[in-house]
Amino acid sequence: MASPPIKRGKDRAKGKPIYLLLLQAIPLLPRRLAAWTLEVYLVAASAVIPYSLGVYIESHSSADRVPLNPVLANAEKAIAQTLGLPRRQSQPEVAPLTNLLWWVALTSPVVLTSWQLYILGKTGQTLPKRWFGVRAIADSGKPPGLLRAVVREGAGKWGLPLGTAYLLWRYSGAFPNLGLLAGLAGVAIAIEGGILLRSSRRRPLHDRVAKTVVVDIQASSRRQRVRPPNRSVTVEVKPYNPKAIADNSHRRLPPDVLNAVVLPPESEERQKGFWLWMRQHPGTTLLIFTLAGMSFVLATFVVTQVYIQDKADRRQSEADKNEAFLTLVDRLSSTATDPLEERKSVILAMARLDDPRALSLLVDLLGQETNPALMDAIGRAMESVGLKALPALRQLNQSLSNQLQSLSLENAPQERRLVALRLRATKGAIARLLVLSSGRLSSADLQRIDLGGMVTESSDFALILDRADLSGANLRSALLSQASFRGTIFASAGEDRLLSTFDDAIADLSGADLREANLAEAFLSDVPLQGANLMLATLNRTNLSRAQLLETNLSSAQLLETNLTEADLEGASLTGADLAESTFVRANLRRAKLGRVRALGANFASANLFQSDWSGSDLSEVNFSQANLESADLSSTQLAGANLQKAQLQNANLANANLGNADLRGANLARANFQGVLFVTHPSTSSEPFLNASSSVESKANIEGVDFTDVKNLSDSQINFICTNGGYHPRCSIKPK
Known part of the structure; x- marks a missing residue:
């Protein structure tokens, strides 16, 4: 088997x-x-x-x-x-x-x-x-x-x-x-x-x-x-019968006199809930529902009465406002030939009236007034209206500005004079509102507004908002030429009281015209200025850290000791600007135009200067350490005493540059153009005693350990200097350690 x-x-x-x-x-x-x-x-x-x-x-x-x-x-x-x-x-x-x-x-x-x-x-x-x-x-x-x-x-x-x-x-x-x-x-x-x-x-x-x-x-x-399976258990239970027990105690009972009780595998818990409680306590349930119903009816009655009374009060208030408005309109019409002061009082009362129709009427009146004194009176009356007047004034401002530009091509001196006076009054009203509302402009829309300086034979205007708070104001494409924003705040922290977080209130100056504007000591951190025109502007000691200055025009601007840390200046134009002692650490100046700038002592450490143009600039004592100057144009620049340690200068053009006393240690000079580069600054031969005293020592570039193998257009004298001063070139007899 x-x-x-x-x-x-x-x-x-x-x-x-x-x-x-x-x-x-x-x-x-x-x-x-x-x-x-x-x-x-x-x-x-x-x-x-x-x-x-x-x-x-x-x-x-x-x-x-x-x-x-x-x-x-x-x-x-x-x-x-x-x-x-x-x-x-x-x-x-x-x-x-x-x-x-x-x-x-x-x-x-x-x-x-x-x-x-x-x-x-x-x-x-x-x-x-x-x-x-x-x-x-x-x-x-x-x-x-x-x-x-x-x-x-x-x-x-x-x-x-x-x-x-x-x-x-x-x-x-x-x-x-x-x-x-x-x-x-x-x-x-x-x-x-x-x-x-x-x-x-x-x-x-x-x-x-x-x-x-x-x-x-x-x-x-x-x-x-x-694990054994769960099974039901059947238990045989003998019915209680004393007589049967006494008569048959000596023998087994037949099966048909027994009852069977089947127990489930698991005993189910009795479910309890709100419905069961209601069935067990009917009186309490009825009382609760009765009180709830009465409360609902009472609340409905009270709310209805409050609503009716509120509507009645509003109707009465609107009626009072309407009556006051009509009365002032009648007085304004009847005082057309009255003395100036009486008409001014009616205009002031109209401005204080809380009615949108009054504001619209005053703006229309300002756009048609011929009396310069009343123009100024209407503009000053707008101060009592507050920020609610800004949208209407902005619309009138743009209309008058366009009208003045079109009249400049026509031979209408009298009409042009009236429009210029109205525009000046409008600008003055807006400027006063901005001063009075300083710090509360986070939702102000001033796009394309004209607040630029104007000087005519009949009127002049200059915007002065020194040390104001314009945080959050929308000034995109606004005309702000010759304005003064000295010490003005354009960005502030939000509810978290921390800068550079999402809830910050940041003004928008993208595309704004700020020619000859004074922004000295202003706070412009994180502010967008893409495409803005800052030609001849004053930005001394201004905080522009992390500002967005893409394609911005900063030609001939003054940026002394300005903070531009991590600012984005890609494609910006700084031609002829003064950047002395300014900070551009980790800034992006990719393809920026910096020809003929004066940047004595400026700090460009770790900045991105790829394909930037510096031709003819004075870069003495500038810090370019670890900066990316790849393909940059540094021709005819003064780099005396500049720090170029570990700078990326691949394909850079340094033709005719002065590198006297510059530090080039660790720099990457692959394929750079060194035609006519001066490694040594000779003592000055000037007849001035002061100049002779300050430049009487010969200054040599520090090129110890620098590899000039792939540098282009080196002359014999340059190679000789490289070999004798610790640099390396294939024509040197010994490679330095």
């Missing part, structure tokens, strides 16, 4: 993937941590990879730009507001493929997270959990379900720790330091997960909140095979 086959333990592993067999040797806790790490990595990678590709394409693509997708713009706004990031002032334009990739970066984490939550709720496993052989189950042993999975992951694992970290960061003084936020978030997540070390069932906080537990798939499957 053949023996039956005996199944060995190794046969049970037959057909399983090899990685599952290897994972069985690893404890559950490391596998849980690895699965969690991989879950985070997959979600993060789904956003970082397409976003990085979009950034790369944006910086290298020459395709036509399109506006940023509105959904992406709103998402960027929400993220910046949440994390306290600087606000982008203008709507960016990006390459079409960048728009698509950034859309993928925004949606793919949402789609991937939703899918992982779905399969976690249905099966208890995400893909990484399946790969590492772990499963999340409810206390009943079943998969957690979708709702429990959302609570477990959204509230317990991420919501509670990250929310706590964010609140601590936001209100503990660490805001807006993102490094501290990342540290707090890491600590909070570690504490949340570390709770499992104090739990007998190895359950972190999110498992306790969702009433789930993470188990080893192999161990749980073995327990399920040996």
Whole structure:
């Protein structure tokens, strides 16, 4: 007789993937941590990879730009507001493929997270959990379900720790330091997960909140095979009958006299709820509903009466205003030929009347008045109206400015004089409103307004807003030539009282005409000035850090000791400007025009000066350390005493430049043009004693260890200087250490 086959333990592993067999040797806790790490990595990678590709394409693509997708713009706004990031002032334009990739970066984490939550709720496993052989189950042993999975992951694992970290960061003084936020978030997540070390069932906080537990798939499957099934239990109960017990105590009762009681596998708890309580307490329920109904009726009556009275009061107020307005209109008409002072009093009373029709009437009157004294009276009366008058005055200002420009081509001196007087009165009214409303202009729309200086035979005007607060004002394409903004604030912190965060109030000066304007000591940090005209403007000691000055015209401007740290001046024109002692650290001057500038002692450390034009400039004592001067034009420049350590000068043009006493150590000079470059500044031969005393010592460039192998147009004398002063060239006999 053949023996039956005996199944060995190794046969049970037959057909399983090899990685599952290897994972069985690893404890559950490391596998849980690895699965969690991989879950985070997959979600993060789904956003970082397409976003990085979009950034790369944006910086290298020459395709036509399109506006940023509105959904992406709103998402960027929400993220910046949440994390306290600087606000982008203008709507960016990006390459079409960048728009698509950034859309993928925004949606793919949402789609991937939703899918992982779905399969976690249905099966208890995400893909990484399946790969590492772990499963999340409810206390009943079943998969957690979708709702429990959302609570477990959204509230317990991420919501509670990250929310706590964010609140601590936001209100503990660490805001807006993102490094501290990342540290707090890491600590909070570690504490949340570390709770499992104090739990007998190895359950972190999110498992306790969702009433789930993470188990080893192999161990749980073995327990399920040996666990006995739940069965119903049938119990035979003998009925109580004393006589039958006495007569038949010596023999077994037949089966038909027994009752069977079937007990379920689990006893069900009696459900309790509000409906059951109502059935058990009918009197209390009736009282509650009666009181609630009476309260509702009474509240409805009171609200109705208040509404009716409010409407009546409003009607009466409107009637009073209308009567006052009509009375003033009649008086204004009847005083057309009356003395000036009486007419002024009517105009002032009209301005104080809280009626939109009064404001409209005064603006129309200002646009038609022929008496200069009444023009000024109407303009001054607008001060009592406040900021509500700005939109109407702005519209009249633009209309009069256009009218004056058109009349300049015609032979109508009398009409041109009247329009100029009206425009001056309008400008004066707007200027006074700006002074009185200083610090409350965050929503003021002054686009294309004309507040420029004017000097005519009949009128003159100069805008003076020194030390005013124009934070948040919209001055795009405004005419502000010859205006004085000395010490004026154009950007201020918002509710968080911290600069460079999303809620900052920042004025917009993009495209503004600021020719010959005085902006000395003004605060223009983060202010957009793209395309603005600042020719001959005074910007001494002005704070322009992180300002946006793309394609801005700063020709012949004064920028002494100006702070332009991290400012964006790409394509800007600074021809003939005075930049002495100014700071351009990490600024972007890519393709900027800086010909004939005076920049004595300026600091351009780590600045991007790619393809910038410096021809004929005085750059003595300038700090260019670690700056990118690749393909820059430095021909005929004075670089005496300049710091060019570790500067990138590939393909730069230094023809006829003076490098006396300049420090070139560590600079990259590949393919740079050194035709006619002076490495030595000889003592001055001037007859002036002071000049002789100050330049009596010969100054040599410091080129120790600098490689001149690929430098172009070197003369024999230059090579000789290089070889004898520590530089390297293939024609030198010994390469310096």
